[in-house]
Amino acid sequence: MAGAAKRWAGAAVGPVDLELAEGEFVALLGASGSGKTTTLKMVNRLAPPDAGKILVAGEDTGALPAYALRRKIGYVFQEIGLFPHLTVADNIAVGPRLAGWDKARIAARTAELLGLVALPVDLGSRLPAELSGGQRQRVGLARALAAAPKIMLMDEPFGALDPVTRAALADEYRALHLRLKLSTLMVTHDVPEALLMADRIIVMEGGVIVAQGTPADLFADGYAGPARSLMEAPRAQARRLAELSQGPPH
Amino acid sequence: MNERLEAAARLLPDYLSQHVLVSASALCLGLVISLPLAVAASRSPTVRWPSLFAASLVQTIPSLALLALFYPLLLAISHATKSLFGVSFPALGFLPSLLALTLYSMLPILRNTVAGLMGVDPAALEAADGMGMTATQKLARVELPLAAPVIMAGVRTAAVWTIGAATLATPVGQTSLGNYIFLGLQTEDWVFVLFGCAAAAVLALAVDQCLGLIEAGLADRRPGRIAAGAAALAIGALAALSPLYAAPGRPGYVIGAKNFSEQYILAQLMARRIAAAGGEARLKEDLGSATAYRALAAGEIDAYVDYSGTLWTNVLKRSDNPGREAMLAILARALKARDGVLLLGPLGFENAYAFAMRPDRARQLGVASLDDLARVAPSLTLGADLEFLVRPEWRAVQRAYGLSFRRAVAYQPTFMYRALASGQVDVISAFSSDGRIAADHLVLLTDPRHAIPPYDAVILVSPRRAHDARLISALKPLVGAIPLSIMQQANLSVDRATGKATPGQAAAALDARIARHGKAPL
Numbered sequence: 001m002a003g004a005a006k007r008w009a010g011a012a013v014g015p016v017d018l019e020l021a022e023g024e025f026v027a028l029l030g031a032s033g034s035g036k037t038t039t040l041k042m043v044n045r046l047a048p049p050d051a052g053k054i055l056v057a058g059e060d061t062g063a064l065p066a067y068a069l070r071r072k073i074g075y076v077f078q079e080i081g082l083f084p085h086l087t088v089a090d091n092i093a094v095g096p097r098l099a100g101w102d103k104a105r106i107a108a109r110t111a112e113l114l115g116l117v118a119l120p121v122d123l124g125s126r127l128p129a130e131l132s133g134g135q136r137q138r139v140g141l142a143r144a145l146a147a148a149p150k151i152m153l154m155d156e157p158f159g160a161l162d163p164v165t166r167a168a169l170a171d172e173y174r175a176l177h178l179r180l181k182l183s184t185l186m187v188t189h190d191v192p193e194a195l196l197m198a199d200r201i202i203v204m205e206g207g208v209i210v211a212q213g214t215p216a217d218l219f220a221d222g223y224a225g226p227a228r229s230l231m232e233a234p235r236a237q238a239r240r241l242a243e244l245s246q247g248p249p250h
Numbered sequence: 251m252n253e254r255l256e257a258a259a260r261l262l263p264d265y266l267s268q269h270v271l272v273s274a275s276a277l278c279l280g281l282v283i284s285l286p287l288a289v290a291a292s293r294s295p296t297v298r299w300p301s302l303f304a305a306s307l308v309q310t311i312p313s314l315a316l317l318a319l320f321y322p323l324l325l326a327i328s329h330a331t332k333s334l335f336g337v338s339f340p341a342l343g344f345l346p347s348l349l350a351l352t353l354y355s356m357l358p359i360l361r362n363t364v365a366g367l368m369g370v371d372p373a374a375l376e377a378a379d380g381m382g383m384t385a386t387q388k389l390a391r392v393e394l395p396l397a398a399p400v401i402m403a404g405v406r407t408a409a410v411w412t413i414g415a416a417t418l419a420t421p422v423g424q425t426s427l428g429n430y431i432f433l434g435l436q437t438e439d440w441v442f443v444l445f446g447c448a449a450a451a452v453l454a455l456a457v458d459q460c461l462g463l464i465e466a467g468l469a470d471r472r473p474g475r476i477a478a479g480a481a482a483l484a485i486g487a488l489a490a491l492s493p494l495y496a497a498p499g500r501p502g503y504v505i506g507a508k509n510f511s512e513q514y515i516l517a518q519l520m521a522r523r524i525a526a527a528g529g530e531a532r533l534k535e536d537l538g539s540a541t542a543y544r545a546l547a548a549g550e551i552d553a554y555v556d557y558s559g560t561l562w563t564n565v566l567k568r569s570d571n572p573g574r575e576a577m578l579a580i581l582a583r584a585l586k587a588r589d590g591v592l593l594l595g596p597l598g599f600e601n602a603y604a605f606a607m608r609p610d611r612a613r614q615l616g617v618a619s620l621d622d623l624a625r626v627a628p629s630l631t632l633g634a635d636l637e638f639l640v641r642p643e644w645r646a647v648q649r650a651y652g653l654s655f656r657r658a659v660a661y662q663p664t665f666m667y668r669a670l671a672s673g674q675v676d677v678i679s680a681f682s683s684d685g686r687i688a689a690d691h692l693v694l695l696t697d698p699r700h701a702i703p704p705y706d707a708v709i710l711v712s713p714r715r716a717h718d719a720r721l722i723s724a725l726k727p728l729v730g731a732i733p734l735s736i737m738q739q740a741n742l743s744v745d746r747a748t749g750k751a752t753p754g755q756a757a758a759a760l761d762a763r764i765a766r767h768g769k770a771p772l
Contacts, residue, residue: 046379070382081377085395085471094391095381127471143381 013038013207015052020151025177025184027198029191029230035207036187040153043185044073056151071098074144074182077155080136082128088114088139089124095147113142118172134165141173145180152177154186158193170197191234195219203227254441257752258430263493266449268425270490272344273416276351277409284356285401288363289389298364305357313354313415317422320346321541325548342541342550343534347419347426354415355408362404366397402465406458413454417446421509423534423545427453432536437511437744437753438664456486502530503721506545506554509536510663511744511753512601512683512737516555516707518757520725527724539637540564543710547589552715553725557601559703561585563642574704581708590713594722595729599683599737602705603643606680606692608670615676619696623677624651632658633666633675643702644679650701664745683707683734685742707732731764 013035020026028036041047043054045066054061061069082091089110096106114121117138128136137158144152157173158166174197177184188194194201195215203211203218203226211218211227218227219235291298308316324341332338339345370393378388394401417428430446433439460483467475503524507517514535521531534551543565545551558577562568566584571577582593605620612618615626623630632655638644639658647653655677661669667686669675680687680694682705687694709728715721740760743751751759 044380046376066379067382067384070380075377075380077373077376077380079373079376081371081373081375081380083374083377083392083396084371094383098382098387140377143377 013042014049016042016209018202018209020183020185022150022183023181025174025197025199026186027194027201028185028187028204029189029194029201029227030204031189034204036204037155038207039204040155040185040187044070044075044153046075071095071147072149072151074149074152075155076137076140076144076152076157078157078159080140082136082139082143084128086127087124088119088126088128088131091128091139092124092143092146094143099147109146113146116145116176117142133161134169137161137169141169141176145176150181150183152182152184152186154184156187156189159188159190166193173197191230192237195234201227203230254439254750255445257754258442258445261430262449265425265427265429265446266453267491267493269413269416269427269450269453270487271494272347272419272424272426273351273409273412274487276348276416277355277405277412279348279352280355280359280408280412281405283352284359285363287356288360289367291360292364292367302357302360302364305360308353309357313350314418314421316354317347317350317415317418318538320350321422324349325544328548338548340550341548342423342537342545344424346422347416347424350422351412351415351419355412358404358407358411359401360404362407363397363401366400366404367393369400370396399465399469402461402468406461406465409457409461410454413450413457417450420536421538422541423506423537423550425534429535432509433514433753435662436509436514436664437750438747439750457483460486502532503552503715504550505531505533506537506542506551507533507535508539508542508554510681512681512707512741513555514753515740515744515756515760516597518754519728519760520553520555520709522757522761523724523728524721527720529720529724543591546710546712547591549712549714552712552718552721553594554710555597555707556710557705557707558596559602559643559705561708562703569642569646571700571703574706577704578706578708585710590716592711592713592716594709594711594725596706596708597728597732597737598730599707599732599734600705601681601683601707601737603638603641603702604680604682604687604697605677605695606670606687607677607695608673609691609693611673611676612693612695617695618693619698620647620651620653620701621698623695624653627653627655627677630655630676631674633669633678634658634660635663635666635679636660638679647697647701650699683737683741685738685740685745688735688738689742689746707737728764732760736760736763 016035016039018026018039028039030036038047042049043056043061045061048066056069056072083094086094092110092113093106096109101109110124111121114124119135119138119142123131123135128139131139137160141157158169161169170193176182186198195218198215200214201212201218202209205226211225213225217223218225219231223231287297287301291301311319321341324339324346328338328341374392374396375388378392383391416426417431419426420428420432427446427450430442430449434442434446460479463479463482464476467473467479505517505520505524507513517533517535521533524531534545537545537551537554539560542551542554543556543561546554558574558581561581562577565588566581572580578593578596585591585593605623607617615622617623617626634644639660659669659675663681666675666678667680667684667690670678670692671690680692682694686692709725711718711721711725740756743756743759744753
């Protein structure tokens with residue numbers, strides 16, 4: 001992504017330069033309105049950029065029809081957007097159907113994906129309204145992975161879940177990312193989530209990148225860059241948690 | 251009563267099949283037009299506001315007027331295509347009804363489809379886009395299925411409206427369940443009116459229930475219910491339409507009738523004569539007074555009975571009065587030359603506009619002629635039929651006698667006689683062949699200044715049947731065969747409150763009488 005930018009009346013994002021290496025997990029971190037979601041959506045052209053150039057696997061995204069580009073990229077967002085009139089299995093099968101897979105392959109793939117996101121296979125015949133929030137987001141994840149994309153775009157994927165479910169799903173996704181050799185770009189405003197999941201963190205503010213580095217770099221005691229204030233609260237929490245793990249004071 | 255019900259029930263297959271045909275066609279056409287329009291409207295405000303506004307505007311036009319307006323419109327288009335491409339089409343009957351009802355059905359479908367599409371959860375749309383659906387895939391797989399229950403609710407409303415409004419297609423020549431209502435209203439046959447209302451209501455409710463089942467099935471995602479509702483609709487429609495495919499291609503002769511008892515009887519009489527001569531005849535009833543002549547000239551009906559004075563003023567636009575014989579001769583020549591219409595001859599009676607009063611009231615006021623009436627008119631109320639007050643005859647009478655009433659009220663003819671009987675009005679513009687004049691002993695006021703032209707009933711034949719030997723020989727014996735008293739009796743048998751006959755029964759009686767007595771002297 002080179003110099004990608006989008007402007008509206010009174011607001012603008014970019015120019016943003018960003019590279020996601022194969023197999024890399026990058027978190028876009030920032031407060032609400034910092035431009036991280038727009039940056040993510042410029043990649044799959046849900047927010048087509050007004051300037052700059054975005055390449056996916058060496059191909060200019062502006063040269064492809066948007067639907068063809070999007071079929072190569074997995075997309076998960078906070079509201080999930082499961083299709084309420086389709087069963088879980090049919091929701092997962094949407095991508096493969098668009099790609100024109102045959103019936104047997106789709107059925108096998110659906111079962112495989114339910115297992116991959118740790119859902120029982122008999123859930124496939126349910127409607128989304130019958131599921132819990134965590135189950136729904138697992139289905140959303142399975143649906144995004146169904147057509148076997150190599151790139152995943154995730155926009156606050158676990159934002160609406162309770163903390164326990166959220167931590168479990170974050171762990172599971174991190175494992176999937178490694179196992180399926182995905183390249184993931186994830187938007188979050190949750191600093192510990194970014195620290196724990198990503199290989200690299202990009203901090204955005206006012207529509208531009210203000211800092212980036214590995215979680216270890218940004219979280220290190222000596223770090224004094226622009227994202228320092230973001231790290232203060234998790235650092236204090238970490239210290240307190242470490243104290244607690246030492247047992248009660250004498 | 252039972253006899254009336256039986257008579258009504260015998261007509262049901264024909265009326266119901268025509269009613270279902272025209273309302274189902276209109277609803278389908280409405281869907282075909284409204285759905286794509288609604289999709290476009292949900293995408294763009296520049297389509298949305300004009301189309302919803304236009305559809306709402308159509309709803310503000312009274313449905314009867316909307317149906318009526320399509321006749322002159324289609325007639326003009328038909329004339330234009332005739333002169334440009336040599337192709338014309340009927341401007342009466344199915345086509346104007348179809349188009350008017352289609353327009354009428356569009357608002358609920360359009361409004362609900364737009365609302366349904368715009369109400370689809372934005373997250374589902376974002377997911378559809380994010381997964382790489384094209385616009386068409388998104389519409390077919392996400393938007394329409396999610397909006398389907400709301401769309402179906404609109405279709406239900408449209409179906410009920412269309413089935414109800416289709417009863418008003420009768421006056422433009424489309425047979426429907428409305429024939430019961432219009433016929434019943436004209437002949438004071440409340441059994442027929444109620445039968446028509448009940449039949450239309452039952453039809454609307456049944457269709458609504460089937461569509462409701464489909465709607466519920468869509469909302470609960472229960473394909474069984476959808477299939478059951480659709481199957482019930484399909485079977486019902488096929489059953490209702492069965493008389494149509496049983497009937498042969500319906501060539502034959504079309505006999506027109508205006509909207510009153512005498513016209514129904516005479517049309518049935520002509521149809522009987524044609525059938526007796528081995529021809530096939532069907533009726534197009536409840537035509538408007540001016541519509542009937544134009545329909546005949548355009549060949550949409552083959553024959554009907556009109557009245558010399560009406561043709562004189564409405565078609566030839568003349569206001570003088572040359573006398574009975576001269577008027578008939580001039581009409582025969584002029585209609586032939588102008589439209590190719592054949593004036594076969596007078597039936598033998600006159601159905602003139604005549605001012606009538608109750609005998610007690612006429613005596614009390616000392617009124618026997620229009621001159622007498624003019625003296626007392628400023629304190630009296632006139633009851634007229636719906637068109638009399640705008641007809642040239644009324645202006646001619648006003649001019650000739652200086653008539654001016656305290657008040658003039660227009661009624662359906664049936665209620666006009668009732669208003670006179672109850673004293674709500676003092677004078678009415680009656681029809682001289684009406685059986686109720688003799689039955690109620692009404693006094694007809696004389697017209698010493700001859701302001702009202704003669705109204706001899708005459709058979710008119712369309713240009714394309716003007717040389718049809720079978721038709722001419724079937725109808726010719728009616729010329730001069732029906733004296734006034736006989737027509738009055740026939741009319742009364744249909745109009746009276748008790749022991750009513752249907753127009754068909756009255757026509758049969760009339761036919762038998764003509765066969766017994768042959769031509770009566772004119």
